[in-house]
Amino acid sequence: xxxxxxxxxxxxxxxxxxxxxxxxxxxxxxxxxxxxxxxxxxxxxxxxxxxxxxxxxxxxxxxxxxxxxxxxxxxxxxxxxxxxxxxxxxxxxxxxxxxxxxxxxxxxxxxxxxxxxxxxxxxxxxxxxxxxxxxxxxxxxxxxxxxxxxxxxxxxxxxxxxxxxxxxxxxxxxxxxxxxxxxxxxxxxxxxxxxxxxxxxxxxxxxxxxxxxxxxxxxxxxxxxxxxxxxxxxxxxxxxxxxxxxxxxxxxxxxxxxxxxxxxxxxxxxxxxxxxxxxxxxxxxxxxxxxxxxxxxxxxxxxxxxxxxxxxxxx
Numbered sequence: 001x002x003x004x005x006x007x008x009x010x011x012x013x014x015x016x017x018x019x020x021x022x023x024x025x026x027x028x029x030x031x032x033x034x035x036x037x038x039x040x041x042x043x044x045x046x047x048x049x050x051x052x053x054x055x056x057x058x059x060x061x062x063x064x065x066x067x068x069x070x071x072x073x074x075x076x077x078x079x080x081x082x083x084x085x086x087x088x089x090x091x092x093x094x095x096x097x098x099x100x101x102x103x104x105x106x107x108x109x110x111x112x113x114x115x116x117x118x119x120x121x122x123x124x125x126x127x128x129x130x131x132x133x134x135x136x137x138x139x140x141x142x143x144x145x146x147x148x149x150x151x152x153x154x155x156x157x158x159x160x161x162x163x164x165x166x167x168x169x170x171x172x173x174x175x176x177x178x179x180x181x182x183x184x185x186x187x188x189x190x191x192x193x194x195x196x197x198x199x200x201x202x203x204x205x206x207x208x209x210x211x212x213x214x215x216x217x218x219x220x221x222x223x224x225x226x227x228x229x230x231x232x233x234x235x236x237x238x239x240x241x242x243x244x245x246x247x248x249x250x251x252x253x254x255x256x257x258x259x260x261x262x263x264x265x266x267x268x269x270x271x272x273x274x275x276x277x278x279x280x281x282x283x284x285x286x287x288x289x290x291x292x293x294x295x296x297x298x299x300x301x302x303x304x305x306x307x308x309x310x311x312x313x314x315x
Contacts, residue, residue, distance in 0.1 A: 007273070008032075011268065012029060019049040019086070026090060034097035034098075044221035046104050054071050054238050060145050105121075119147050132156040136150050137150050160189070192218040198250030213281065213285050213289060215276050223245075228242070249268060
């Protein structure tokens with residue numbers, strides 16, 4: 001059995017809050033990764049159509065603010081409704097090129113009424129099938145002003161060659177119990193997606209790898225002041241307080257011993273390619289396996305609710 005997997009980390013900036021143009025960039029990155037014979041391509045959190053940077057730049061917590069209401073509406077209009085086929089082009093490319101995809105999207109699901117949005121991590125397998133949509137369990141700090149909290153339905157793992165792959169969004173990676181939910185299902189390749197910046201990825205990537213004895217792939221977006229489109233609502237208010245760099249990347253890979261395979265890459269747009277070998281997982285599990293021989297389920301055990309939550313159940 002071929003135990004190696006060739007991974008592409010797509011560290012790119014969105015065409016901010018423009019889902020059509022950002023989808024084109026995503027498709028181009030998939031094609032670029034496939035030309036290099038990659039078998040998995042990973043994109044950052046909320047890449048499609050972008051992270052809500054305006055919240056920290058326009059007094060996002062101000063009550064009844066017209067600026068924030070109009071920006072939120074613009075964001076919702078550029079979010080992704082999977083049920084309407086808005087990821088079909090990505091699925092077709094995945095199938096055509098036999099490449100799996102982890103993609104961070106802002107999801108506007110019909111099963112929650114179609115008006116609230118979620119930071120979701122979508123897994124598309126090499127057959128072009130959407131196998132899981134993980135809605136971020138707990139938006140972080142000001143994200144709660146625009147994103148709704150998700151549920152456990154997307155806490156799933158997937159077979160990919162010799163590996164079992166799973167993933168979490170941003171600060172979910174700091175939550176011990178969601179990590180354990182994935183470990184317990186056999187995860188040995190952990191995908192951590194971020195809106196950007198090495199201050200997030202430089203510590204936790206190696207920590208999770210050492211804790212789980214798994215490979216950890218952290219992928220971030222990029223965002224610079226120059227990346228805000230001129231036709232964005234209230235662009236003057238956003239740019240007035242925006243730093244030159246809002247997300248510097250920091251995509252990286254740690255091995256199952258917690259050591260760097262690819263150190264955080266900063267301010268570089270494009271795909272970063274690395275092959276990994278599953279046998280390294282088995283080597284490191286010899287002395288520690290957090291849900292196997294080094295666990296005590298008779299003493300501590302995790303219960304996970306994986307039901308998709310909805311307000312209305314039609315019978």
